[in-house]
Amino acid sequence: MPEPHAEVAIGVRDLVVGFGRQIVLDHLSLDVRRGEILGLVGASGGGKSVLMRTIIGLIPRRSGTIEIMGQPIGGAHDRSTATTWGILFQQGALFSSLTVRQNVQFPLRENLTLSLDLMDEIAIAKLEMVGLRPEDGDKYPAELSGGMTKRVALARALALDPPILFLDEPTSGLDPIAAGDFDALIRTLQKTLGLTVFMVTHDLASLTTVCDRVAALADGKIVAIGPMRELLQSEHPWVRAYFHGKRSQMLQHEMR
Amino acid sequence: MNSEPLLLATPSGGKLELRPEGPWIAANVATLETLSRSVVAEVSQSRAVTLDMSGISALDTLGAWVLEKLSRQAASSGRPADIVGVADHFSGLLEEVRQVNRHAPAQVAAPSPILLRLDDLGKATIGAREDITIFLRMLGALFMAVLGVVRRPRSLRLTSLVYQLNRIGLQAIPIVVLITFLIGAIIAQQGFFHFRRFGAESYTVDMVGILVLRELGVLIVAIMVAGRSGSAYTAELGSMKMREEIDALSTMGLDPVDVLILPRVAALVIALPILTFIGSIAALYGGGLVAQFYGDMGPAIYIARLHDAISVTHFEVGILKAPFMALVIGIVACSEGLRVKGSAESLGRQTTTSVVKSIFLVIVLDGLFAIFFASIGM
Numbered sequence: 251m252p253e254p255h256a257e258v259a260i261g262v263r264d265l266v267v268g269f270g271r272q273i274v275l276d277h278l279s280l281d282v283r284r285g286e287i288l289g290l291v292g293a294s295g296g297g298k299s300v301l302m303r304t305i306i307g308l309i310p311r312r313s314g315t316i317e318i319m320g321q322p323i324g325g326a327h328d329r330s331t332a333t334t335w336g337i338l339f340q341q342g343a344l345f346s347s348l349t350v351r352q353n354v355q356f357p358l359r360e361n362l363t364l365s366l367d368l369m370d371e372i373a374i375a376k377l378e379m380v381g382l383r384p385e386d387g388d389k390y391p392a393e394l395s396g397g398m399t400k401r402v403a404l405a406r407a408l409a410l411d412p413p414i415l416f417l418d419e420p421t422s423g424l425d426p427i428a429a430g431d432f433d434a435l436i437r438t439l440q441k442t443l444g445l446t447v448f449m450v451t452h453d454l455a456s457l458t459t460v461c462d463r464v465a466a467l468a469d470g471k472i473v474a475i476g477p478m479r480e481l482l483q484s485e486h487p488w489v490r491a492y493f494h495g496k497r498s499q500m501l502q503h504e505m506r
Numbered sequence: 507m508n509s510e511p512l513l514l515a516t517p518s519g520g521k522l523e524l525r526p527e528g529p530w531i532a533a534n535v536a537t538l539e540t541l542s543r544s545v546v547a548e549v550s551q552s553r554a555v556t557l558d559m560s561g562i563s564a565l566d567t568l569g570a571w572v573l574e575k576l577s578r579q580a581a582s583s584g585r586p587a588d589i590v591g592v593a594d595h596f597s598g599l600l601e602e603v604r605q606v607n608r609h610a611p612a613q614v615a616a617p618s619p620i621l622l623r624l625d626d627l628g629k630a631t632i633g634a635r636e637d638i639t640i641f642l643r644m645l646g647a648l649f650m651a652v653l654g655v656v657r658r659p660r661s662l663r664l665t666s667l668v669y670q671l672n673r674i675g676l677q678a679i680p681i682v683v684l685i686t687f688l689i690g691a692i693i694a695q696q697g698f699f700h701f702r703r704f705g706a707e708s709y710t711v712d713m714v715g716i717l718v719l720r721e722l723g724v725l726i727v728a729i730m731v732a733g734r735s736g737s738a739y740t741a742e743l744g745s746m747k748m749r750e751e752i753d754a755l756s757t758m759g760l761d762p763v764d765v766l767i768l769p770r771v772a773a774l775v776i777a778l779p780i781l782t783f784i785g786s787i788a789a790l791y792g793g794g795l796v797a798q799f800y801g802d803m804g805p806a807i808y809i810a811r812l813h814d815a816i817s818v819t820h821f822e823v824g825i826l827k828a829p830f831m832a833l834v835i836g837i838v839a840c841s842e843g844l845r846v847k848g849s850a851e852s853l854g855r856q857t858t859t860s861v862v863k864s865i866f867l868v869i870v871l872d873g874l875f876a877i878f879f880a881s882i883g884m
Contacts, residue, residue: 358532365539368535372568374607375567375571375603376567378605378606378607379567379606392849408567411568442602443566
């Protein structure tokens with residue numbers, strides 16, 4: 251899949267990641283295009299999260315290169331990459347000792363020099379953009395529902411307006427209504443802010459409704475990539491099992 | 507792409523044309539703030555404001571908000587700004603930013619300090635009552651569990667009891683011996699040093715013997731056990747509570763008090779007197795060593811003086827307190843463990859509370875025993 255360089259937001263080449271003798275990602279290559287929402291599916295424990303955590307530098311790689319916006323990258327503590335991406339962790343990973351507003355302000359405070367007034371205004375603006383009320387800013391993470399936690403985490407991930415957003419199972423643990431709302435929110439924000447979104451998910455509804463392309467990870471490699479319709483036609487046995495299992499039948503029906 | 511953002515202000519006959527240029531993004535926030543502040547006065551004075559966006563090369567939420575603030579300021583002085591030349595790919599963001607920060611968060615009136623004090627006092631009172639209720643309820647539950655074991659001795663969880671005895675008894679011996687040995691030695695050294703001035707060195711042995719056997723031995727061992735084993739109990743039960751293991755036990759028709767708490771508290775009640783005995787002996791030994799090397803008093807004289815100074819009563823007074831202290835430590839540790847709520851912070855908080863509370867109660871109990879023994883003449 252050779253593509254023009256400028257179009258690629260995240261370029262992964264020949265990535266090998268393993269723990270001990272076990273190889274999790276085996277010469278994996280993947281391109282995420284600028285301005286698309288890419289969904290990544292794979293078996294539980296099959297390396298989806300490992301791939302995401304390797305790209306953002308939390309897990310060391312054995313070999314291969316990762317380029318973000320055309321720049322090769324090092325590790326997680328590379329300060330320069332911190333403003334390039336925002337990450338929504340599965341459990342939100344909000345700092346429990348800070349209020350919601352302070353959580354959203356944290357990246358601003360650490361990376362920029364700006365007045366307190368402006369910082370407050372920006373934090374509230376972000377909270378409103380993710381669909382929360384300004385009053386929620388004074389709550390602590392422990393007082394939030396699951397859906398609100400994810401929204402605050404998204405606001406924090408977007409605090410510095412990064413061009414790339416990583417989402418780790420954004421709809422897990424949410425009821426279908428909240429999950430649907432969250433999908434719509436991601437779509438809206440992606441359009442407004444021109445984000446590139448890399449989403450690890452199991453939620454077939456998210457894959458069908460929000461993702462521009464879907465990549466399937468099996469045996470440590472990307473075995474299929476393309477729009478949902480193409481993936482449904484894929485002949486790879488694992489991809490067939492994933493999308494043509496009983497749970498997927500209904501969605502597949504809708505697609506036709 | 508311009509490297510620095512600019513804001514060109516062109517006043518013309520009461521009208522003001524603002525032309526932001528370059529990258530209006532978060533990375534340039536300091537410049538953006540200065541720029542927008544520099545035109546604030548002009549904006550509020552001019553009769554009409556035009557905002558020409560065509561020169562902007564990059565825009566993010568922060569930049570859009572700074573511009574939106576300028577346009578709102580113009581609007582608030584009665585002359586809405588005319589926004590022109592917005593590039594297509596920025597219009598969505600500008601539209602979005604126009605919606606935010608419309609209403610300030612409702613200000614919650616701060617309650618008066620007196621009311622806050624009263625509120626704290628009320629909460630503390632209710633909290634104290636709740637603590638007592640929980641303590642008594644756990645005591646009652648334990649009593650019922652013991653009755654159950656007496657009726658059906660086979661229902662005792664022997665494996666668990668032995669495991670806990672090993673953990674909080676046997677494995678605690680080295681540290682208990684070390685600490686009590688040092689305490690005994692220190693008391694003896696102080697005794698010799700200060701009593702020497704009155705020529706009353708030989709009474710040091712009386713002091714060490716009585717103090718260690720009646721008070722210090724049991725108190726120090728109990729405090730150490732509260733810190734070492736009580737906190738472990740709270741953390742264990744708390745994490746089991748967090749992961750719903752205790753609920754799982756209950757739904758299988760088992761009483762968590764029988765299965766988890768009785769073996770733990772029983773192990774403490776058995777182990778603490780034994781540890782107290784070992785600790786007291788170690789303290790007396792420490793005192794003896796100091797007597798030999800610092801007080802010039804040979805082992806034979808030390809033991810003979812000790813024989814005169816102390817009686818079985820002193821030993822009984824100390825050792826009798828141990829099981830009661832163990833019961834208090836066990837009940838506090840276990841009930842604090844069961845009070846843990848879903849979060850990890852709650853586990854940490856409850857563990858701290860458990861240790862603080864059980865050490866406090868151990869000392870209070872020691873005081874009550876002192877009064878009791880004094881009044882019955884022991």
